[in-house]
Amino acid sequence: MSAARATRFLRACRGQEVDRTPVWLMRQAGRYLPEYRATRAQVSGFLKLCQTPELACEVTLQPLRRFDLDAAILFSDILTVPHAMGMELDFLEGEGPVFSSPLRQASDLQRLGQPDPEQELRYVMDAVRLIRHELDGRVPLIGFAGSPWTLACYMIEGRGSRDFLHAKSWLYSDPESLEQLLDRLVQALVAYLRAQATAGAQALMLFDTWGGTLSTPAYHRFSFTPMQRVIAGLRAAPESVDLPIIVFSKGGSNWLELMANSGANVIGLDWTIEINAARKRLGKSVAVQGNLDPIALYGQSALLRAEIERILCANAGRPGHIFNLGHGITPQTPIDNVELLVETVHAWNGCNNDSVYEEY
Numbered sequence: 474m475s476a477a478r479a480t481r482f483l484r485a486c487r488g489q490e491v492d493r494t495p496v497w498l499m500r501q502a503g504r505y506l507p508e509y510r511a512t513r514a515q516v517s518g519f520l521k522l523c524q525t526p527e528l529a530c531e532v533t534l535q536p537l538r539r540f541d542l543d544a545a546i547l548f549s550d551i552l553t554v555p556h557a558m559g560m561e562l563d564f565l566e567g568e569g570p571v572f573s574s575p576l577r578q579a580s581d582l583q584r585l586g587q588p589d590p591e592q593e594l595r596y597v598m599d600a601v602r603l604i605r606h607e608l609d610g611r612v613p614l615i616g617f618a619g620s621p622w623t624l625a626c627y628m629i630e631g632r633g634s635r636d637f638l639h640a641k642s643w644l645y646s647d648p649e650s651l652e653q654l655l656d657r658l659v660q661a662l663v664a665y666l667r668a669q670a671t672a673g674a675q676a677l678m679l680f681d682t683w684g685g686t687l688s689t690p691a692y693h694r695f696s697f698t699p700m701q702r703v704i705a706g707l708r709a710a711p712e713s714v715d716l717p718i719i720v721f722s723k724g725g726s727n728w729l730e731l732m733a734n735s736g737a738n739v740i741g742l743d744w745t746i747e748i749n750a751a752r753k754r755l756g757k758s759v760a761v762q763g764n765l766d767p768i769a770l771y772g773q774s775a776l777l778r779a780e781i782e783r784i785l786c787a788n789a790g791r792p793g794h795i796f797n798l799g800h801g802i803t804p805q806t807p808i809d810n811v812e813l814l815v816e817t818v819h820a821w822n823g824c825n826n827d828s829v830y831e832e833y
């Protein structure tokens with residue numbers, strides 16, 4: 474067992490020096506792996522996979538058997554929380570998640586309960602406990618949840634959306650009741666993430682996939698502020714006070730100065746901004762995670778390697794960089810290129826044209 478591998482990711486989250494840049498990939502467990510598809514075929518649906526701790530543990534570990542990754546991420550989904558609040562959820566083949574009775578007006582909020590994480594979401598906590606046991610300290614385990622805004626988007630739309638017509642028209646017609654929904658999600662998420670920490674998660678990540686769809690004032694009020702409250706809730710609890718927290722707003726590079734004050738240790742970056750520019754705006758108190766375009770993995774290997782090195786050079790060896798994609802890995806990704814990615818990151822030993830990047 475390598476002691477460096479066991480601590481590299483957590484050290485980078487805290488901005489400490491590391492022997493080499495840690496790397497993990499959003500959605501590292503998933504359909505691009507044949508062994509995932511085989512495990513998935515053993516159960517009737519995706520939700521069942523999440524609800525069966527032994528299988529959730531198995532698929533969490535699958536990418537770690539293939540690649541020299543520096544962290545594991547709990548296999549689950551962000552939508553287990555609205556499901557546990559009482560919303561019926563299906564994952565349809567070729568369509569994705571669907572809530573059959575979405576929230577459409579303030580009175581619908583009465584349908585929502587506050588889940589007890591060790592009851593309604595016990596299967597997640599059991600998966601965390603089992604994964605920690607199986608990992609046996611080799612790499613740390615990341616727990617996660619969706620951001621309040623991103624969960625609200627699915628709860629209101631009922632499914633994925635191009636324009637978020639229902640969620641955003643609620644925002645512009647009855648912002649107070651939208652805030653009530655977000656408040657309830659803040660409460661549920663603090664309890665859920667605290668329970669993950671107690672069960673053994675060693676870092677926590679908030680996925681704000683749809684924050685970037687908002688105007689600047691709307692992002693501030695409906696996406697950022699609720700996330701900041703989740704983080705404050707975690708910082709106030711003994712089990713999560715010291716855990717590294719990662720926050721990722723896709724499309725959020727407009728608001729980096731704000732995000733630097735979220736209370737998170739690490740800011741996730743999509744691929745639209747250069748790390749050196751991002752770090753200059755974020756300042757020295759936070760680390761960054763990202764930021765390869767996941768579609769670069771479909772490219773020619775020499776160009777993929779060049780993209781990876783461009784990103785590493787943009788960080789220029791500064792502590793506090795966790796290599797990752799700018800969004801989740803997609804189902805047709807060639808496995809060889811994933812291996813090439815991990816090897817290229819780990820083999821990197823500095824770049825010879827650091828000087829093209831401005832110091833921050």
Ligand code: CP3
Pocket residue numbers: 498499500501502503504513519546547548549550551552564568569570617633680682801
């Ligand atoms: O990263 C990991 O390996 C851990 C597992 C994980 C999943 N979903 C598994 C999953 C994580 C961290 C998530 C987060 C998630 N889920 C997000 C935020 C991150 C992002 O990608 O933006 C969102 C928005 C969801 C909601 C969700 N779940 C959607 C939109 C879909 C359908 C899209 C798709 O790829 O089919 C899911 C299903 C889902 N979640 C799958 C996986 C592996 C595919 C389901 C299958 O096997 O059929």
